[in-house]
Amino acid sequence: MATDFKSIPIIDISPLVAKCDDPKRVQDPDVLEVVGQLDQACREAGFFYVKGHGIPDSLIKDIKNVTRKFFDLPYEEKLKIKLSAATGYRGYQRIGENITKGIPDMHEAIDCYREITPGMYGALGKIIEGVNQWPHDPPYFKVLMEEYISFCRDLSRKIMRGIALALGGSADEFEGERAGDAFWVLRVIGYPGVSNTNGQNAPENDIGCGAHTDYGLVTLVNQDDGITALQVRNLSGEWISAPPIPGTFVCNIGDMLKIWSNGMYDSTLHRVINNSPKYRVCVAYFYEVSPTYPFYALSSLAPGNDPHTVPSLHEQPNFDAAVEPLDICKEKTGGIKKFGKAVYGEHLASKLETNFV
């Protein structure tokens, strides 16, 4: 459960990034310090900034520049990669096409998902089967985004290792390389400034993205410089701003981690209001469930689970993996499971079915 936090903590994760593959990491005071800060931030806010993450600043900037270039194109050009159920919900959505709690959001976006081959995730995965629709203009859009996605995937995996330790893992339980193979989502988003919301200034038009939680494990938000628009709700219902801090990502907890942690960590409500006259871009990377890491790493924490005998990727697809509170977290939170089983693929499908006009 979130608390009455008034600001969002900044965590320098460089020791974790440097040593997260080192078997001796849990004896490292710098790593332990980061793990402690992650634990506190996840308990108190479910949101934190990460610095010292190792992703080149130039790439982070290029991603925002190329995003701005795409949204600057004429509408007809953007429509060439239009999203629909037939494209596996991949592609471009115009302003007002995405809906949050029944209200159209004042943003446009390109949605991308990890590419999955037909049948890869069974019947549940069908809804997002397809290939990503990348714009041809700007020409280097796809190459840049794919490079970025691979950096984000590595970084998310490292943060999840820290979080897994924060939830109470010991060194042995995290031995061995269970390479991450998580499902991921990338949203390339643009929020019009206040003066050009179709010439209207009705208050509801100012909501760039309505209050929601994210669906998976962790999100990495690469937000525009100079515009404060992202807001996070604390326990008393106050909206706390998450202003852009150069060189950082905003990182937040998703619904699956809330369940696995039995509510020790919450997926905090947040929304976006761009009150500036300037167009705001943002690229959000969502690290969802992984069949190998961290899910197996976390599940190996449960008493009686031998980390060496967990099923392989091929035996247990992640999309229909049941997510339920881990015993270790249940014990730390009063011994009662606060959530029943959830299935990530079902959770995503239920969102996709209601997210679009």
Ligand SMILES: N=C(N)NCCCC[C@H](N)C(=O)O
């Ligand atoms: N894949 C993620 N997490 N996307 C976040 C989008 C949030 C808005 C969406 N309309 C909703 O209501 O969920």
Ligand SMILES: O=C(O)CCC(=O)C(=O)O
């Ligand atoms: O634009 C932002 O800062 C955050 C966007 C967001 O919360 C989302 O897409 O889930």
Ligand SMILES: [Fe+2]
């Ligand atoms: Fe979000």
